[in-house]
Amino acid sequence: MASLPLPLAKVGRSTLWQSTLWRHLLLAVAGLVVVVLVLEGTSDFRNAQLAAMAYLGIAAGGLTVLTGLNGQISLGHGAFMAIGAYTTALLYQGTEPVLPVLGVLLAATLVALVVGAAVGVAAARLHGPYLAGATLALAIAVPGIALFFDGVLGGEQGLNVRLPEVPGWFADILFFLTAHDVSSSKYVAYIGWLSLIVTFVLLANLSRSRVGRIWRAVRDDEVAAEIAGINLGRARVLAFLVSAACAGLAGAVMAMAVRLTAPSGFTLTLSLTLLTAVVLGGLGSLLGALIGAALLTFLPQVVTGVGADLGLSDLQSAELTPLVYGLTMVLVILLAPAGIVGSVRGWWRSRAEKAHKPA
Amino acid sequence: MKRWTRTLTMVTSVVTTGAVVAACGAGSSREASGASASEVGITKSSIKIGAHFPLTGVAAPGYSEIPTGMKAYFDYVNANGGVNGRKIEFVVRDDGYNPTNTSQVTNELALKEQIFAMVGGLGTPTHAAVVDFLNSEKVPDLFVSSGALQWGDDVEAKPYTFGWQPDYESEGKIIGQYVAENMPDAKVGLFLQDDDLGRDSEKGVRQFLDKQIVAVQRYTSGNTDVAPQIAGLQAKGADLVLSFNTPSYTALSQLVSMKLNYKPKWFYANIGSDPTLVGSLLSKFSEGKVDGASPLDGVLTTEYISGVDSTDDPWVKLWQKVWDENGGKGDLTNYRVYGMAKAYAFVQALQAAGENPTRESIVKAVENWDPSTAGPELAPFRFSEESHMGISGMRIVQLEGGVSKPLTPVLVTDTGDAPIKEDTSGQGDDAPPANGIPDVKPAG
Numbered sequence: 001m002a003s004l005p006l007p008l009a010k011v012g013r014s015t016l017w018q019s020t021l022w023r024h025l026l027l028a029v030a031g032l033v034v035v036v037l038v039l040e041g042t043s044d045f046r047n048a049q050l051a052a053m054a055y056l057g058i059a060a061g062g063l064t065v066l067t068g069l070n071g072q073i074s075l076g077h078g079a080f081m082a083i084g085a086y087t088t089a090l091l092y093q094g095t096e097p098v099l100p101v102l103g104v105l106l107a108a109t110l111v112a113l114v115v116g117a118a119v120g121v122a123a124a125r126l127h128g129p130y131l132a133g134a135t136l137a138l139a140i141a142v143p144g145i146a147l148f149f150d151g152v153l154g155g156e157q158g159l160n161v162r163l164p165e166v167p168g169w170f171a172d173i174l175f176f177l178t179a180h181d182v183s184s185s186k187y188v189a190y191i192g193w194l195s196l197i198v199t200f201v202l203l204a205n206l207s208r209s210r211v212g213r214i215w216r217a218v219r220d221d222e223v224a225a226e227i228a229g230i231n232l233g234r235a236r237v238l239a240f241l242v243s244a245a246c247a248g249l250a251g252a253v254m255a256m257a258v259r260l261t262a263p264s265g266f267t268l269t270l271s272l273t274l275l276t277a278v279v280l281g282g283l284g285s286l287l288g289a290l291i292g293a294a295l296l297t298f299l300p301q302v303v304t305g306v307g308a309d310l311g312l313s314d315l316q317s318a319e320l321t322p323l324v325y326g327l328t329m330v331l332v333i334l335l336a337p338a339g340i341v342g343s344v345r346g347w348w349r350s351r352a353e354k355a356h357k358p359a
Numbered sequence: 360m361k362r363w364t365r366t367l368t369m370v371t372s373v374v375t376t377g378a379v380v381a382a383c384g385a386g387s388s389r390e391a392s393g394a395s396a397s398e399v400g401i402t403k404s405s406i407k408i409g410a411h412f413p414l415t416g417v418a419a420p421g422y423s424e425i426p427t428g429m430k431a432y433f434d435y436v437n438a439n440g441g442v443n444g445r446k447i448e449f450v451v452r453d454d455g456y457n458p459t460n461t462s463q464v465t466n467e468l469a470l471k472e473q474i475f476a477m478v479g480g481l482g483t484p485t486h487a488a489v490v491d492f493l494n495s496e497k498v499p500d501l502f503v504s505s506g507a508l509q510w511g512d513d514v515e516a517k518p519y520t521f522g523w524q525p526d527y528e529s530e531g532k533i534i535g536q537y538v539a540e541n542m543p544d545a546k547v548g549l550f551l552q553d554d555d556l557g558r559d560s561e562k563g564v565r566q567f568l569d570k571q572i573v574a575v576q577r578y579t580s581g582n583t584d585v586a587p588q589i590a591g592l593q594a595k596g597a598d599l600v601l602s603f604n605t606p607s608y609t610a611l612s613q614l615v616s617m618k619l620n621y622k623p624k625w626f627y628a629n630i631g632s633d634p635t636l637v638g639s640l641l642s643k644f645s646e647g648k649v650d651g652a653s654p655l656d657g658v659l660t661t662e663y664i665s666g667v668d669s670t671d672d673p674w675v676k677l678w679q680k681v682w683d684e685n686g687g688k689g690d691l692t693n694y695r696v697y698g699m700a701k702a703y704a705f706v707q708a709l710q711a712a713g714e715n716p717t718r719e720s721i722v723k724a725v726e727n728w729d730p731s732t733a734g735p736e737l738a739p740f741r742f743s744e745e746s747h748m749g750i751s752g753m754r755i756v757q758l759e760g761g762v763s764k765p766l767t768p769v770l771v772t773d774t775g776d777a778p779i780k781e782d783t784s785g786q787g788d789d790a791p792p793a794n795g796i797p798d799v800k801p802a803g
Contacts (some may be wrong), residue, residue: 045469049463124761147579155553155579157486160487257462260458260462264456265458304452319414
C-alpha cells in the first residue's frame with residue numbers, strides 16, 4: 001500500500017478495498033461483467049478483434065512486469081509466444097485433440113515457463129543492451145526452428161489450429177445469461193479474456209507482494225538490494241519466468257484466435273509490437289499494457305477505414321497505418337513520456353497533492 | 360458503520376450488474392436458429408466481394424497490382440450497367456503476406472464488411488490460414504491466387520473453395536515432360552521454394568525427370584541469401600535449372616549466379632518469370648549495376664493467359680481498353696492482366712449463378728462450369744463437383760527481349776498420372792464479346 005497516494009489512504013476506504021487480494025478479485029469480477037457485456041453487445045468481427053486485444057494484452061502484461069518492475073528489457077517475447085502457439089498447435093489439431101482447451105492453455109504456459117527458465121538463467125547474467133541483444137537473437141532464432149523441423153512443425157506454412165468447439169455447459173450458461181448463441185469466434189474471445197483476467201489478477205497480486213517489492217528493489221538499485229539480502233539472480237530469473245509464462249499463454253490464445261501457427265506470425269515485429277504496447281500504455285502498469293494492446297489492435301483497422309472513407313486508394317490507406325502508428329508513438333513519447341497511464345497518474349497525483357496543501 | 364455501507368454498496372452494485380446482465384437473457388434453453396445466410400453481401404443493386412492481398416511489405420511488388428487490375432475490370436462492368444443490374448463493390452485489405460494479419464483482415468471482410476464471396480485472396484501460407492474459417496462460415500472462396508493443390512483437391516473438406524490458375528503439380532509435369540523430350544541429356548537441377556510451391560511442383564517434375572535430376576536445392580521465403588543453394592547446383596554440375604520460385608527469387612538467383620559465373624540454362628515456372636518485374640527487381644537489388652530484363656533473355660517459362668507483350672491478342676486488347684478507361688496510375692502489367700482475367704471469371708460465375716445469386720448458387724454454378732465458355736485462359740477450367748482445380752494447362756514459351764515466343768502448343772493435364780495432351784478445345788483461340796463483358800446463361 002506504500003505507493004498509494006496519501007490522500008486516498010486518509011479518506012479511509014472499506015476494509016475490503018484495503019485488502020489487496022479482495023480489491024483485485026472485486027476488480028476482476030467487475031472486469032468479467034464488463035467483458036460479458038462488451039462481448040455480447042458487439043459483432044462477431046469485434047469479438048475477433050477483442051480476442052486479438054486479449055492475447056496482446058496478456059503478453060504485454062507479462063512484459064510490463066519484467067521491464068517495468070524488474071528493469072529487464074526483452075526484445076524476444078515474440079519467441080515465447082511462438083513457443084506457446086506451437087505447443088497449442090501440436091496439441092490442438094485434427095478432429096480429436098489431445099487435451100481440452102484448458103489443458104492446452106496450461107500446457108502452453110508450462111512449456112514457455114520451462115524455456116523461460118533456461119533463458120532466464122542466462123539472462124540474469126546480462127544487463128541492459130546485452131540482455132536486449134540476447135533476447136533479440138532468441139526472437140530471430142525461434143521461428144527458424146519451425147523451418148528446420150518442417151516435418152513436425154509445418155515449415156513456412158505452419159500448422160493449422162482447429163476452431164475450439166463450444167462446450168455445451170458454457171453455451172448453456174451464456175444463453176441463460178444473454179439469450180445469445182455462442183459462435184466459435186465469440187468463444188475464443190471469452191477464452192482470451194478469461195485468461196487475461198486470471199493472468200492480471202495473479203500479476204497484480206504478485207507485484208503488490210514481497211516478490212514485487214524485491215523486483216522493484218532490484219530495478220532501482222542493485223547494490224542496495226544486494227546489501228538488503230536480496231539474491232539478485234534469483235529475483236531476475238523469477239521475473240523472467242513469470243513473464244515468459246504469460247507470453248506462452250498469450251501465444252496459445254493467439255494460435256486459437258488466428259487458427260494458424262506459422263513462423264511469419266512471430267517475426268521480430270511482434271516482439272517490438274509488444275514493447276510498443278508497454279511503452280505506449282505506461283511502463284509497469286497492467287492497465288497501461290491493456291490500453292497499449294487496445295491501441296495496437298484497433299488503430300490499424302480504424303486508420304485504414306478512415307483512409308478509405310477519405311477516398312484514398314486501398315494501397316494508400318494500407319500505407320497510412322504505419323505512418324499513424326509512428327506518429328502516435330512520437331506524440332506519446334513527446335507529450336506523455338511515462339506512457340498514457342503513467343502520465344495520467346502523475347497528473348492526478350499532483351492535482352490531489354495541490355488540493356490537499358493548505359493555501 | 361460507514362465502512363460497512365461502502366462494502367455493501369460495492370458488493371450490491373456488482374451483484375446487481377450481474378443480475379441485469381442475466382435479466383437480458385432468456386433464461387430458457389437454446390435452440391438452433393434457422394436464419395439463412397445466403398442474402399449476405401448482396402442487394403438488388405449491389406454485390407460486395409473482397410480479398411486479401413499484400414499491398415505493403417516484401418511480397419507487395421507485383422502482387423499489389425493484381426487488385427488494381429481486378430478493380431479496373433469491375434469498374435468497367437459497373438460502368439456498363441453491372442451484372443443483372445448489380446454493381447460490384449470490391450473491398451481489398453492488406454495482409455502484408457503475414458498469415459496472422461490475413462486472419463484478422465478476413466474476419467473483417469467476412470464479419471464486418473459482410474462480403475458475399477472472397478475472390479482472389481492471394482498466397483499459399485496466407486490463404487491457408489483462413490480457408491477453414493471461410494468454409495465454416497460458408498463464404499464462397501473463389502479463385503484463390505495460388506497454384507497449391509489444396510484449394511481444389513479436397514472438395515469434401517473445402518466445398519466453398521476454388522482454385523484458378525494451373526496447379527503447381529500440373530505445371531511441374533508439363534515442364535518435366537518437355538525437358539525429358541527436348542533435352543534428354545541435360546543434367547537437371549531443381550531450385551525450389553520450401554513450401555507447397557516447391558513440393559507440389561517437384562512431385563510433377565519427378566514423374567518425368569527422376570533420373571535426370573542431379574541436384575535439388577530449397578530456399579525459405581524471406582531468407583534473401585541464396586548463394587549456398589546456387590553454389591550447390593553449380594557444384595553438382597547442373598546445366599539446366601528448373602526454378603519454382605517467386606519473382607524476387609528469380610532476380611536473386613540471377614544475381615548470385617552472375618557472381619559465381621554460373622551459366623546454366625534457366626527454366627522458371629510461370630509464377631516467378633514476369634520479365635518486367637524481375638527486371639526492375641534486378642536493377643534494384645544490384646543497385647543499378649544490372650539493367651532491365653536482359654539477363655532473362657533466352658529463359659524458358661510457361662504461360663496460361665496471354666501477357667501484355669502479345670499486343671495483337673484480342674483479350675490483351677480488351678485489357679488495354681479497360682485499363683485506359685478505368686485504371687489508375689501506371690501502365691498495364693502482367694499482374695493487372697492476371698487480376699482482370701480473374702475478375703472476368705468472377706463476372707462469368709456471377710452470371711451463371713442466375714438472376715438472384717446466393718452463396719450456394721454461385722458455388723453450384725462454378726461446379727457446373729461449361730468448359731467451352733470463352734475466356735482469357737488458354738486452356739479450359741477443370742471445375743466439377745469432384746474437383747475445384749482451375750485452369751487445366753499452359754504452353755511453354757521462351758523469353759526474348761521481354762516477349763514470350765511459344766515453343767509448344769497449349770498442353771493440358773491434371774494431377775496424378777493423368778496424361779499430358781495437346782489442348783483441342785480451342786480455348787486459346789477464342790475472343791471476348793465486342794462489349795468486353797461476358798454473357799453466360801444461368802446454369803440449369
